[in-house]
Amino acid sequence: MINSPYIRKPASVQGVMLAVLTALVPAIVIYAWQIAAVVLVNLAIATIAALAGEALVLKLRGRPLAPALSDLSAVVTAWLLALCFPPILPWWATMLGVLIAIVAVKHLYGGLGQNPFNPAMVAYCAMIVAFPALMSQWPAAGQLDFATQLGLVLGGARELDAIASATALDTIKTGLRTAGATVQSIMSQGGNFGLVSGRGWEWLAPAYALGGLYLLARGIITWHMPAAFLGALAAISAAFWLADPTHYASPLFHLASGGAMLGAFFIVTDPVSGATTPRGKLIFAACIALVAYIIRTFGAFPEGVAFAVLLLNICVPLIDMNTQPRVFGYKGDKGDKAR
């Protein structure tokens, strides 16, 4: 017998995931057009790897394939990873990363909805630790033609120094180590900088934001996390920048660089591994931004969002437990106090 309610909103996990994929489309278009068209190939590789990996694990676990494959959650993970990785990462590395995310992080913890860590971010961190060199080869926008890109991805010989340049974040960080260098001097000399951040790359940020707004409008994500993340990132970078504009990049630079926008709308908002209460979401996202800024600016890695996300994933139960919202009919923050 089925019990009430007998009617349901036509919502589905598949629908949610599809919306996320749709929201990524503008950024993908900009990416392919402005920076490296090979990203489309990477997306395809990642998608295939994700579906194959998911199918394999489901088979091993003796679970039916169709519902899990068609819920598209693996595809979302795959796309996010493909967008996080450098576009000229060899195909096997992309695959490896995706398989780590799907097999090790998602399914070893029990599959959809069970993983305490963000699969994409664990895979990203694992890759950056395992293949630091490969993972830091970023072409400048339009630097390589499509054939070269494709060759690199499909395993052509890599003349690293000739093709690869660092990201804007990296350039600034390494640049500042030279005595006397200032943010301004670095940004004005390199041809790799655009208006506020890396040339070409900076256009990705508004594209991600556009997708994020779509998700907000659809009610798939709430405003809490993007607002808290971007707000906190802007606040801390502004604080340092105002204190010493020669050695710290502007808030605008930080918001437009690296994974800030992708993170704000697509990564910290991952529901499974994130905080769930409204106040919890604010704390969670703001803390990620702070940790990410610290890693970006003072740490050894050029980008800190991934590590920050993992660090805060650990804190989620604690955050959730302590930010339970007030329940209808109770005064004060926590219902228990009214009892």
Place this chain on the structure above:
Amino acid sequence: MITRLFGFKGGVKPESHKNESSGTPILTAPLPKRLVIPLRQSIRSTARCLVEPGQKVLKGEHIGEGEGGLGTSVHASTSGTVVEIAPYPMAHASGLETLSVVIEPDGEDRWIDHTPLDLRTVSREEALAWLRGCGIVGMGGAGFPTHVKLGGGRGIDTLVINGAECEPWITCDDRLMRERAPEVLSGAMILRELIGAKQVRVGIEDNKPEAIAAMQAAASGLGDAIAVVPVPTLYPAGGEKQLIRVLTGVEIPQGKLGTDFGVQCFNVGTAHAVHRAIRFGEPLVSRVVTLTGNVARPGNYEVLLGTQVVELLELAGPKADTNRYIMGGPMMGTELQSLSVPVTKGTNCVISASPALFPPPPPELPCIRCGACARACPAELQPFELYWFSRAKNFGKAQEYHLFDCIECGSCAFVCPSRIPLVDYYRFAKGEIWARERERLASDQARDRFEFRNFRQEREKEEKAAKLAAKAAETRAKLAESGEAPAQPAEAEDPKKALVAAALARAKQQQAAVTPKNTDGLSADVQAEIADIDARREKLNQQDADKAP
């Protein structure tokens, strides 16, 4: 009057499907062939049966006397003959049976004599007793006795009349308000007087403009104290707590009564029944029921209580592909396991469901913690946490996360993209918690009784010993008096032994003195009988000796 409205958090907007049944006036259902009137009117109380099979009853005649604080009277809904008092299935998710009075109508539908109650001449208590005697309970579904709700307090601020009817498909309150607005408001004014409220607010969802207009027209003559307020259409605005919140801003926590916060809430159907009971003295014997869904003639019918659903459905004509029937609305109703269940005071709607109108839910996926349920929950809970704990049978945690504040509205399950039957888990968890509570009470009681019994046995032993000692002393004294010195003084230390010895001695004496002489010279068969009895006695003694080693 300008009324400020308050919102409540959460809520969902299912398709309303009101138009199917709201267009036609309320029709009176024909007399059914038989009426099955359950004596159990709510989960909490069962009425005591006052009639016997074969007895003739009149419409409105008392057939069940409410027992306990939550009991209300049960009446015959038409005139006829009681043919049977037997268990019949009741409209409950369990599908269990309950003792019911089966009446065969005689077709005359003759009322028992009834007179209005003049509220000016009676005390408040008498008026409440009158309502109890008329069997008035909440008609929104839960069936809570109205006199109990009224009895809670006096001198409250706002009386809320619930005409929101937020569940999709149901339109019985809508039609009632459109067609009988003056009666409903008259009932509301009586309720107001009985509970001593300063003002009355009737909340009606704004998707019922006709009902709002009719009620406002009827209210215009009643002064400032009564206001008909359109409220935004948002399920579950008709939930008692939600409507009170919307109309007054007061939030009533779980387990508390509205009167503690200066508000009380009654359904429009209840107000109407109160009007009939006071102004005409009519007990509650019929109600308006919406028949809708996959039927040929959806509409609202005035139905005698006890009419079986199967007879009722004939009026609406379910279409061929109907596969199940839902009593109540689609958000909180229950699927009927038997069509012989009767219409009761809380039955507002019977929906014929077809796979096309109510598709079976697609397979469940794991929770992705998307939080959609938390945003939809009108009780501001975290449904996925409750789900998680209920599923893991971690009931303590579930209660900590306010499981019992859940009103089982179904909003969370409605929005869940993983299509988890969330409310099922909450019902399960609540049931288990209650069962455990009952078990705990029972075992506490058993422990107390066991301990008391041990104490009593101990005490009895002591008392016996004391008595024996006293008696022994007495016997010894007697023996001493009669000159026979105790054979062995050492025995005096053990009063029991002395007593036994003394008793033995006495018995021997007695036996010697009164050897039965009447067995001599009896006929042979009498002697045989005596031998037989002796043998039986012997056997019984033997058995007892075996059993008590």
Place this chain on the structure above:
Amino acid sequence: MLTALLIMTGIAIVLGAALGYASIRFKVEGDPLVEKIDAILPQTQCGQCGYPGCKPYAQAISNGEADINQCPPGGEEGIRKLADLLGREVKPLSEEHGTEKPKSVARIDEQVCIGCTLCIQACPVDAIVGAAKQMHTVVAPLCTGCELCVAPCPVDCISMVPVAATVETWKWKYPVHELRSAA
């Protein structure tokens, strides 16, 4: 090297002190163990565990004389709770002590009863009323279903009837978890 060692030792001392303080400060003053065990036992007082009632069995468990799997009325769940409380392994119910049965109550066939009062004496919770040579009857809500009255009855008129669900006691079932079953 030395500084590292010193720091480590320092941390160890500080943490140890904090833990020690916490264990004193937040010490739970609980009821004695016997009470806690007794609270878990179902209080059927049937003696199937081999002790004359639940309390003695609780005492025996806390003295380490009895195992935790000897109470059939408590069933698996009871064993699990005891294991939780005492930090022991969950084990299946010991067969020599009986099997878990649905809860029943005794019923006396009042036509047959000869009023011998033996059952009254047997009942551990005084749930039977009657007097010598009078009909006896079981007060069902008080009956724990221990079955102790069944054997003493000389005319075998006591039977155990399972308790049927009523609307008050009916429970919603655990939802069938049809996870991904449709594929």
